[in-house]
Amino acid sequence: MSPRACLAVFRHELRVLRRDPSTAVFVIVMPLVLAALMQRLFKGTLVAQGVTGATGAEFAVPGMAVSFAAFGIGYAGFAFFRDHGWGTWERLRASQASSLDILVGKVAPAVGLSLIQMVVLFLLAVPLFGLSVTGSWPALLVTVFALALCLNAFAVVLTAVARTSQQLTVFASVGGLVLATLGGAFVPVEAMPGWAQAGSPVLPTYWAMQGLLDVVIDGGGLLDVAGPVAALLGFTAVFAGLAAWRFRFDEPKVYWG
Amino acid sequence: MLRVEGLHKSYGRVVALRGVDLEVSPGEIVSLLGPNGAGKSTLVSIVAGLRRPDAGTVFVGGVDALARPKAARSLIGLAPQDLGIYPIVTVRQNLTLFGELAGLRGRELRTRVQEVAEALLLDDLLDRLAGELSGGQKRRLHTAAALVHRPRLLLLDEATAGADVETRAQLVALVRELAGEGSAVLYSTHYLQEVETLGASVVLIDKGSVLARGAVAELVARHGGSVVELRFDGEAPVITRDRPGRQPERDGNLLRIPTAEPGPEIAAAITAIGAHAARLQSVEVVRANLETAYLAITGRRYEPGEEIERA
Numbered sequence: 001m002s003p004r005a006c007l008a009v010f011r012h013e014l015r016v017l018r019r020d021p022s023t024a025v026f027v028i029v030m031p032l033v034l035a036a037l038m039q040r041l042f043k044g045t046l047v048a049q050g051v052t053g054a055t056g057a058e059f060a061v062p063g064m065a066v067s068f069a070a071f072g073i074g075y076a077g078f079a080f081f082r083d084h085g086w087g088t089w090e091r092l093r094a095s096q097a098s099s100l101d102i103l104v105g106k107v108a109p110a111v112g113l114s115l116i117q118m119v120v121l122f123l124l125a126v127p128l129f130g131l132s133v134t135g136s137w138p139a140l141l142v143t144v145f146a147l148a149l150c151l152n153a154f155a156v157v158l159t160a161v162a163r164t165s166q167q168l169t170v171f172a173s174v175g176g177l178v179l180a181t182l183g184g185a186f187v188p189v190e191a192m193p194g195w196a197q198a199g200s201p202v203l204p205t206y207w208a209m210q211g212l213l214d215v216v217i218d219g220g221g222l223l224d225v226a227g228p229v230a231a232l233l234g235f236t237a238v239f240a241g242l243a244a245w246r247f248r249f250d251e252p253k254v255y256w257g
Numbered sequence: 258m259l260r261v262e263g264l265h266k267s268y269g270r271v272v273a274l275r276g277v278d279l280e281v282s283p284g285e286i287v288s289l290l291g292p293n294g295a296g297k298s299t300l301v302s303i304v305a306g307l308r309r310p311d312a313g314t315v316f317v318g319g320v321d322a323l324a325r326p327k328a329a330r331s332l333i334g335l336a337p338q339d340l341g342i343y344p345i346v347t348v349r350q351n352l353t354l355f356g357e358l359a360g361l362r363g364r365e366l367r368t369r370v371q372e373v374a375e376a377l378l379l380d381d382l383l384d385r386l387a388g389e390l391s392g393g394q395k396r397r398l399h400t401a402a403a404l405v406h407r408p409r410l411l412l413l414d415e416a417t418a419g420a421d422v423e424t425r426a427q428l429v430a431l432v433r434e435l436a437g438e439g440s441a442v443l444y445s446t447h448y449l450q451e452v453e454t455l456g457a458s459v460v461l462i463d464k465g466s467v468l469a470r471g472a473v474a475e476l477v478a479r480h481g482g483s484v485v486e487l488r489f490d491g492e493a494p495v496i497t498r499d500r501p502g503r504q505p506e507r508d509g510n511l512l513r514i515p516t517a518e519p520g521p522e523i524a525a526a527i528t529a530i531g532a533h534a535a536r537l538q539s540v541e542v543v544r545a546n547l548e549t550a551y552l553a554i555t556g557r558r559y560e561p562g563e564e565i566e567r568a
Contacts, residue, residue: 008357012343012350019345087341091402094305094335095358096327250308 009105344388
């Protein structure tokens, strides 16, 4: 792997992102709006669960952070499909950048975007929604970083499987929705039907929510989130393995839009 | 600079290359000439490291491109057949990316971006979005991106496809200039006239095989006598030639007579076809050039857009 070539791809992706910031704006603004709308909905539930002084933000903010990170999984994929559409994919492959340089250079901005989206939401929620993070902020950062890595590794798997941008849109939309809802980010796991509760732990978003709720509500620190973070990194490793097995750099992909 | 030996490539049952050999020396322009589907793009993409051959070897600047593709790619500049630019960033940012990928940094990178933009008349457009350029300007940017790092081997795959006359002339002039500076150029095209203008060596490829190679003048001298073509309404008649030389060839409604003296040949042919003259639609003299050489080598007229069916 060449750090220079990887950095060149990374910088270029940032230039593209700057030219078309609509995705970044969407994933940063929308969770704030939805967290504000859903805050009161969760207040009663949290109080009933014995969370004293709950404002509802204790669930709404982690929930929206995880949900919108999941909804954003298409972004990393489109970074690949765009190049197929613009005819630049072959040029990149013919350059001195290795396949791994291209992959890391394209996925890293998406990881950064997920990370910024979640961190900005938590930071703004403190003054805007009265969120009180009772545990350790480093533990919160480690958890959201592990989630960002995991979801974007999953995005690469979806990209590897999709042949057209239309397929990627469908996979990312359905995948994001399943990850957000069944992972317990939209509705607390305890409020879901039994079958959904049983299935929830097979999703990385479940573990992200467990880690974040530990930190926000139960005063958790780095040791407390070790389990959820390990689970997220485990998922990341599985997705990375699947991506390495399935991703074909010489496979033509069809992009429209 | 480039040595290709025994290259074979199939896509399933479709054979794209059948044992192609090729050499390009520093400062030399080799035109890879053939109709669509002849195997040109497959050959270029294998040299560029985008596809692996089923058999054969590729050496770029002495580097085994199949064993050490990254090292070989550092010597190559590729402008693929399809336009490949980033429309939502500027011309400068497009060129900067490919310069950075080739390892250029700082002042050297800025200088090269400026130089290559000037060479392709893009210097006034450096800060314009690539998507806002005209078709010809986009094609020039597409080519410029392959040149930023001064490649020792330049692979231009149908570089002028779809370009306007002015852009085509500029690109051809640039290719000659680059070769003059010592770059080896493999220039894939299906425009015969361009090859003649380039004054390049020609490798004539068809159905995945090299049919002929050599300088344009040499190929024309060896294979390219003038031809008189008579086109009929319906099947061309059978005539026997009483003049010295090759016998006429029938190809559907076309009667083709190879000749060094087109005038007397036409007069003789009109007499020979007799009553069939009533069905005569056109008479055309195809002068000795690369096209007639192609005709002599392949047995059919050159149709740039024809799709060759591969068995």
